[in-house]
Amino acid sequence: MPEPTSPLQIGPHTVRTPVVLAPMAGITNAPFRTLCRDFAEGEPFTGGEAKDGASGLKGLFVSEMITTRALVERNEKTMQLIRFDESEKPRSIQLYGVDPATVGKAVRMIAEEGLADHIDLNFGCPVPKVTRKGGGSALPYKRNLLRAILREAVSGAGELPVTMKMRKGIDDDHITYLDAGRIAVEEGVTAIALHGRTAAQHYGGTADWEAVARLKEHVPEIPVLGNGDIWSAEDALRMVRETGCDGVVVGRGCLGRPWLFADLVAAFEGRGQAGAGGTDGHSARPSLRQVAEVMVRHATLLGEWLGDESKGVVDFRKHVAWYLKGFAVGSEMRRRLAVTSSLAELRAGLEELDLDQAWPAGADGPRGRTSGNNRVVLPDGWLKDPYDCAGISEDAELDTSGG
Numbered sequence: 001m002p003e004p005t006s007p008l009q010i011g012p013h014t015v016r017t018p019v020v021l022a023p024m025a026g027i028t029n030a031p032f033r034t035l036c037r038d039f040a041e042g043e044p045f046t047g048g049e050a051k052d053g054a055s056g057l058k059g060l061f062v063s064e065m066i067t068t069r070a071l072v073e074r075n076e077k078t079m080q081l082i083r084f085d086e087s088e089k090p091r092s093i094q095l096y097g098v099d100p101a102t103v104g105k106a107v108r109m110i111a112e113e114g115l116a117d118h119i120d121l122n123f124g125c126p127v128p129k130v131t132r133k134g135g136g137s138a139l140p141y142k143r144n145l146l147r148a149i150l151r152e153a154v155s156g157a158g159e160l161p162v163t164m165k166m167r168k169g170i171d172d173d174h175i176t177y178l179d180a181g182r183i184a185v186e187e188g189v190t191a192i193a194l195h196g197r198t199a200a201q202h203y204g205g206t207a208d209w210e211a212v213a214r215l216k217e218h219v220p221e222i223p224v225l226g227n228g229d230i231w232s233a234e235d236a237l238r239m240v241r242e243t244g245c246d247g248v249v250v251g252r253g254c255l256g257r258p259w260l261f262a263d264l265v266a267a268f269e270g271r272g273q274a275g276a277g278g279t280d281g282h283s284a285r286p287s288l289r290q291v292a293e294v295m296v297r298h299a300t301l302l303g304e305w306l307g308d309e310s311k312g313v314v315d316f317r318k319h320v321a322w323y324l325k326g327f328a329v330g331s332e333m334r335r336r337l338a339v340t341s342s343l344a345e346l347r348a349g350l351e352e353l354d355l356d357q358a359w360p361a362g363a364d365g366p367r368g369r370t371s372g373n374n375r376v377v378l379p380d381g382w383l384k385d386p387y388d389c390a391g392i393s394e395d396a397e398l399d400t401s402g403g
Helices: 030-040 068-072 076-081 100-113 136-141 143-157 177-186 209-218 233-243 260-268 288-306 309-324 331-337 343-351
Strands: 008-010 013-015 019-021 060-067 092-096 118-123 162-167 169-171 191-195 224-227 247-250
Touching: 019 030, 019 260, 030 060, 030 260, 030 288, 060 068, 060 076, 060 118, 068 076, 068 092, 068 100, 092 100, 100 118, 100 143, 118 136, 118 143, 136 143, 136 162, 136 169, 136 177, 143 162, 143 177, 162 177, 177 191, 177 209, 191 209, 209 224, 209 233, 224 233, 233 247, 233 260, 247 260, 288 309, 288 343, 309 331, 309 343, 331 343
Parallel strands: 019 060, 019 247, 060 092, 092 118, 118 162, 162 191, 191 224, 224 247
Antiparallel strands: 008 013
């Protein structure tokens, strides 16, 4: 049995379980964060109250990506996305921006209005609509621009801790993470998360955990968190053991598996997973009936958050395939469940399944996007000079959040 790991210190916040829910567009809204947090804090599959009310101490649960321009302009959708449940402590918000002045305004707005307790900066998003503006995983290539953004953010944040998430670089010929890590330390960033892939890889291939180890050696002054290919609690423990990182960031591994956070807490506390039929190390093994109960709860929370049951069920549709992965559910029934528009319809469809199915072999493993070897879309002339910031256009800031 492994020894319990050390807590993760993010500014004033002591995180007992060194695990972070990765921001994912359209996924890590308040309802999903609630599910993951409740499992982390000990809520059983029966839907009872959490056993441990110490919110926020068993992981950090970060919002969807919020664009700084949209926040400063108080975009209606953005203001909805930064609504935290009263139980969320600390409140963690991730910001995306490419203009130092706008990032600074957004951070000061958060600090002055008390909108969050922790700010994470996105330098890891690989999607074209972000990188073509010079943002996300494209931005650390411009070292001076990165420094200016971090300086504005840390200065504007006051007492709030500022962290950042990044990738190895744009591609294998333009690796940036070691330079970016040193700049982050010099500008007062509290912790760094590294996804062990380049922007060109997107989510394909295998994450480079050795890069996480190299970054930890390069910036021993602050916590380094590893991200990429963590599908189970055992993967998380192995990453910490092999890289020496201070904690892990979990993204696709929890899609349709919010109870993964119960596994992670058990693993990092040095104990086995006792609930939901767990018989294999730290892994929960819920039956299809228990999974169905979580599905209904997830859809219900979405409806309550959106203020409309039908909208909540429609938003939930994207999760159906992830929850049902590995179970014996026919393609026609999967399609039916993925087009439901009410909780009654969702419940009725689930009731038609063989809910006594045990957790199937092969249900774990990769989920979500897996594409790789993509051409990274960049602003014209972006790669000519890693220090010249002239390539940033006036419209580089996105005006919508969550994507």
